[in-house]
Amino acid sequence: MSPSQSLPLVLASKSGSRRAMLGAAGIAFESVPADLDERALEAGLAGAAPADVALALAEAKALAVSRACPGRLVLGSDSLVEVEGRRFDKPATRADAVAHLRFFSGRTMNLHSAAALARDGAVLWRHAAVARLQVIALSDAFIESYLDHEWPAVSGCVGVFRIEGRGVQLFQSIEGDHFTVLGMPLLAVLGALRGLGELAG
Numbered sequence: 001m002s003p004s005q006s007l008p009l010v011l012a013s014k015s016g017s018r019r020a021m022l023g024a025a026g027i028a029f030e031s032v033p034a035d036l037d038e039r040a041l042e043a044g045l046a047g048a049a050p051a052d053v054a055l056a057l058a059e060a061k062a063l064a065v066s067r068a069c070p071g072r073l074v075l076g077s078d079s080l081v082e083v084e085g086r087r088f089d090k091p092a093t094r095a096d097a098v099a100h101l102r103f104f105s106g107r108t109m110n111l112h113s114a115a116a117l118a119r120d121g122a123v124l125w126r127h128a129a130v131a132r133l134q135v136i137a138l139s140d141a142f143i144e145s146y147l148d149h150e151w152p153a154v155s156g157c158v159g160v161f162r163i164e165g166r167g168v169q170l171f172q173s174i175e176g177d178h179f180t181v182l183g184m185p186l187l188a189v190l191g192a193l194r195g196l197g198e199l200a201g
Contacts, residue, residue, distance in 0.1 A: 012065035012076040034061035050082040051128040054114035062118035079113040105138040129185040131176025
């Protein structure tokens, strides 16, 4: 099947950032969020490296949705933040967000983003990338002012930031791919789609 004849890619996520990346890249897709207990999956991966956890979650999402969408190519993606050996999930409350930002202050944030492609319950491709973000020293006054503007929008963001918004103010420097920081290694995904004949190149 040629790329022009392929059915749209299925994105196993409701993430606005991932939808925006695919849309801006000109990729036809539909969003079918995976119904998974991510925290339970993470609990079963205790002790695993952050990149492996992100990959496992991306694969689980892609597989779950691929079983419900026979014949369709499904993209699963996940990202997580690790700072000094401690993994962080999305903040459940503003108080959680404050606590996370206080911990991040002056430290290096490792943001792991992973993606997987699956069809009919089989993983066809997987990839993980990491970006390293140096957080500035954050005063309590800054944190409160920042959250006054960004909460609750950042409640769905690991790392409590949107790099395309005020979140850029949190960082002194960033090492890594821009798309990885946004939450998905898009260039690698596009390469995989080309390799599978789903995207012209």
